[in-house]
Amino acid sequence: MSTLRMHLAILPLALAATTAFAAAPGDAAPAFTLPEAGGAEVALDQLKGRVVYVDFWASWCGPCKRSFPWMSDMQRKYGDGGLTVLAINVDKKRADAQKFLVATPGAFTIVYDPAGAVAAAYDVKGMPTSYLVDRAGRIVAVDSGFRDDAKAGIEARIRTVLESR
């Protein structure tokens, strides 16, 4: 019976160990290398020195559709200032993403993570979720979901991070 009790005591610890690490502000952004549609690999490490807006999206996600024009705007406005918008698609089927992109084009870098490995590394809590990564590769802010009333705040934060060299 004592071994049973010991096993029961270990159980919560075992459950806690399986809980994934969530990328949070202040942490170093987990490194990744993912392919673009053309096959070219994009590594987060290559973008050190630039501010990166990492956005996880899927074709079946409504708010993602609304975030695309805004992210294109951000890339256009702040690209020269050092911002890279890097959108990570998590669709299992590439065709679903392509269909979405025909209707909702994005003027920024789009890479594909069909296995969800990078989404798991960041422990994404919802679709879409964005991570603002500073020039040193550190996560500054995490935003889950995309609401129109949050745009201005996120843009202001991007500007602050761009200015702090």
Next chain:
Amino acid sequence: MTGIRPALRWTAAIALAALVSGCAFAPPKPWEKGELAKPAMQFDADRLEARYQDHVYYSKEAAGGGYGVGGGGCGCN
């Protein structure tokens, strides 16, 4: 009686193992919900039809709402 106890213990161990592993199924992660988001996976296949049904249902039941919309059961809203 003493012959039964080890058997009981085994049964308890197996039952516990089944219970614990029963909880091991992990719900889909947020990025894995593509299939669930498909229209065919919704409870209501047709949104308009569902709204119409709700409307009739709660006016017939003379109950106020229950579907997020307030109402007095008169069928007028």
